[in-house]
Amino acid sequence: MYPFLRSLTPTQQVAALFLIVFGLLVVMSTVAFLLTFKERRNPVHDELWQRELQHYRRLLGTTWFMVAVFWIGWALGETVATLLFAFISFFALREFISLSPTRRGDHRSLILVFFIVLPVQFWLVATARFDLFTVFIPVYAFLAIPVVSALADDPNQFLERTAKLQWGIMVCVFGMSHVPALLLLSFPGYEGKSAFLVFFLVFVVQTCMLVQHVIARRSTLPMASAALPVPAPPTALFRREPFAPHVSRSFNWTSWAIGMAIASLVGALLSFITPFRFGQALAVSLIACIAGSMGHLVMKAMKHDRGIPSWGRRGVGITGANGLLDRVDALCFAAPVFFHSVRWYFDA
Numbered sequence: 001m002y003p004f005l006r007s008l009t010p011t012q013q014v015a016a017l018f019l020i021v022f023g024l025l026v027v028m029s030t031v032a033f034l035l036t037f038k039e040r041r042n043p044v045h046d047e048l049w050q051r052e053l054q055h056y057r058r059l060l061g062t063t064w065f066m067v068a069v070f071w072i073g074w075a076l077g078e079t080v081a082t083l084l085f086a087f088i089s090f091f092a093l094r095e096f097i098s099l100s101p102t103r104r105g106d107h108r109s110l111i112l113v114f115f116i117v118l119p120v121q122f123w124l125v126a127t128a129r130f131d132l133f134t135v136f137i138p139v140y141a142f143l144a145i146p147v148v149s150a151l152a153d154d155p156n157q158f159l160e161r162t163a164k165l166q167w168g169i170m171v172c173v174f175g176m177s178h179v180p181a182l183l184l185l186s187f188p189g190y191e192g193k194s195a196f197l198v199f200f201l202v203f204v205v206q207t208c209m210l211v212q213h214v215i216a217r218r219s220t221l222p223m224a225s226a227a228l229p230v231p232a233p234p235t236a237l238f239r240r241e242p243f244a245p246h247v248s249r250s251f252n253w254t255s256w257a258i259g260m261a262i263a264s265l266v267g268a269l270l271s272f273i274t275p276f277r278f279g280q281a282l283a284v285s286l287i288a289c290i291a292g293s294m295g296h297l298v299m300k301a302m303k304h305d306r307g308i309p310s311w312g313r314r315g316v317g318i319t320g321a322n323g324l325l326d327r328v329d330a331l332c333f334a335a336p337v338f339f340h341s342v343r344w345y346f347d348a
Helices: 002-007 010-035 043-076 078-098 104-126 130-151 158-184 194-219 253-269 278-306 324-346
Strands: none
Touching (some): 010 043, 010 194, 043 078, 043 194, 043 324, 078 104, 078 324, 104 130, 104 158, 130 158, 158 194, 158 278, 158 324, 194 253, 194 324, 253 278, 278 324
């Protein structure tokens, strides 16, 4: 099998990769659908089972979304892929801003962010101006936004409003723009295969988040409710108190370490689709997983600050993006760290 794949052209290899991934997703989705028909007679455990299955199907839906986006971007070429990620960034930023209070004095800054900063950032990516696109937002945009806000003559909560805009473009625009930038990296003997880097990053980070979540839900005590009693606690081997319960009741260092270890090992085993050797793939996987998992925790803290369970507010439809930022938050943190680590180490 492996010699056959190596005999294919780079384009055929990427196509084969997506075919395999879509096949696995079809199998997993079919299994999840069939599990909905499984009969449960214990009311307590049946309710918990349905919650677990529902959450699993949401994670599966997120994976479908991300794989489909990357496949469309690869199929239509690097320029279209960059444009596609620019639209994703636009809607993610819109979601972030829609759930944060703004004032009339922010209107000019919002126009600057959405219609100047965002397009320029992705134009710099599309033209491979790496030295400029890495500093455009952290330097020029960060200085321009408070200037425009000050000219609006509205000092009320000025620092909070400015920081909100700056943080929004840092995560939703700066972070997301590094995903299509991976398609433009060049390595000797790796021409035409940069789509594998995007797949590698997404697969490793998603594996980390999935494993961490599954272990965490087995290792933390469930919340009691008026309708349902708390079932028997998990075994002592896995029982752990959440490290930051006011931010995330599912985050603890045990599940985090297991997620890091498994995802990094998976990344190392996928080294054959990257320009990295086994040890290098292990290292960059670990770096990406740390950034992604910590970023996901940060975004949870922001949601708690806003008093919302998810960025999309399911069932309300405020932003129109249906929780897009929930799906890409870990990637927005992992992508820039992964990109600059790889580019620095390999001088790409």
